[in-house]
Structure formats: C-alpha cells, structure tokens
Amino acid sequence: VMLRSGYRFNKGYNVTLRSDIPIGGGCASSSAVLVAWIALLTRAATEGAGLEAREIARKAYEAEVVEFDEPGGMIDHYACAIGGLLFIKTQDKCEAINLPVELPGCFVLGDSREGKNTTGTLGAARRAATTGMEYLIKQNKDANWHLITGAAAKQAVTNAPEAIQKAVAANVA
Numbered sequence: 001v002m003l004r005s006g007y008r009f010n011k012g013y014n015v016t017l018r019s020d021i022p023i024g025g026g027c028a029s030s031s032a033v034l035v036a037w038i039a040l041l042t043r044a045a046t047e048g049a050g051l052e053a054r055e056i057a058r059k060a061y062e063a064e065v066v067e068f069d070e071p072g073g074m075i076d077h078y079a080c081a082i083g084g085l086l087f088i089k090t091q092d093k094c095e096a097i098n099l100p101v102e103l104p105g106c107f108v109l110g111d112s113r114e115g116k117n118t119t120g121t122l123g124a125a126r127r128a129a130t131t132g133m134e135y136l137i138k139q140n141k142d143a144n145w146h147l148i149t150g151a152a153a154k155q156a157v158t159n160a161p162e163a164i165q166k167a168v169a170a171n172v173a
Contacts, residue, residue, distance in 0.1 A: 001063040002041050007048030009041075022113075031076035034060040039081075054096060057081035071122035091146050128167035135160050136168060148172060 021029040038059045042051045051059065060081065061074035075088050078096040085103060089095040136143040139156040148156075153172040157165045 001059060001067055002038070002045070002048070005048065005059070007041060007045040009044060010046045013044065015040075024117075028076035028080060030064060031060060032080045034064050035077060035080040038063065053081040054078070057096070058094075070119055071126040072119075073122075125167075128163060129171050132157070132160075132164050132168040132171060135164050 017033065019029065019033075021027055021032065023029055035056055038051070038056050042048065042056065057074065057077040057080070060077040064070070064077070065072040065074070073090065074094050075090070078088055078094070079086060082096055082098065085099045085101045087097045087099055089097070133143070136148070136153065136156050140148075140152075143153075143156065150169070150172050153168050154165075157168045160168070
C-alpha cells in the first residue's frame with residue numbers, strides 16, 4: 001500500500017513489537033499496530049509525504065481491510081490514529097470529528113482470555129447487512145440505509161426471515 005502510494009525506503013529495519021493488548025480480544029490491537037506501523041513508515045521513508053493522523057488512519061484501513069479484501073470498517077483505525085472522544089461519520093466519505101470532552105479517570109480492560117473470531121464476526125455482520133439491504137431494495141427500489149425510517153424498514157421486511165429483520169433493524173437504528 002505504501003509503495004503504491006509513492007513511498008520509498010533506502011534501508012530496512014528490524015522491528016520487535018511487545019504488547020500486553022489481548023490479541024483477538026476485540027480491542028483493535030491489529031488496527032493499533034497498523035496505525036503505529038504506517039506512522040513509522042511515513043517517517044522512515046526517503047520519498048513520500050508525511051501524513052496527518054486522519055490520513056494515517058485511511059492508509060491503515062487500506063492495508064488491513066482493502067488490501068486483503070477482508071470485512072471490517074475503519075472506525076478502529078480512526079480511533080487509534082486520532083484518539084480522544086470521536087464522532088465518526090461512516091456515510092459516503094468517512095469523517096472523524098473530535099468531540100471536546102474531557103474523559104477523567106482511567107480505563108480498565110478485562111481480558112476473558114476467550115478468543116474472538118473478528119474476521120468471521122465482521123464478515124457475518126457484513127453479509128447480514130448486505131442481505132438485508134438487498135431484501136429492502138427488492139421491496140422498495142429507492143431504499144437507502146441513510147434515508148429510510150425505522151418504521152418504513154420494519155414494514156418492508158415484515159415477511160423476511162427473522163435474521164434479516166434483525167439485521168435491517170440494527171443497521172437502520
């Protein structure tokens with residue numbers, strides 16, 4: 001992704017990563033690592049422009065999701081790259097807006113040591129949303145996730161299997 005974006009490197013690096021973040025625990029560990037890696041690459045490059053946090057998030061998303069045609073969004077990448085409390089608009093072009101809120105206190109992460117199949121979970125969610133939208137469009141060719149009301153969506157999928165009804169309700173909400 002970085003090479004295709006015009007970045008060039010005149011030497012390699014030996015990098016060791018140590019972390020206590022539970023891998024596969026749904027804590028955005030892969031996104032955090034990729035954001036840090038992209039930030040490092042932009043600084044180590046002999047050719048290629050430096051990137052601001054939002055651009056680093058976008059490159060990390062491209063490298064983790066788009067490059068491998070994996071299910072997933074870019075919310076974790078934006079949260080890791082920008083930090084703080086964000087409103088992330090995912091319609092059309094993704095946009096992350098910092099919210100001016102102080103978050104006093106600490107954050108506690110409990111690790112159940114139960115693995116999570118993130119790719120499988122995201123893939124199932126994407127398939128359910130896509131199937132739900134296809135069903136909605138069959139019922140109403142002008143249906144749009146961003147414009148349809150909850151009541152109209154519920155009405156359109158009344159006769160659909162329960163899984164589709166739930167997926168549509170969740171995505172419209």
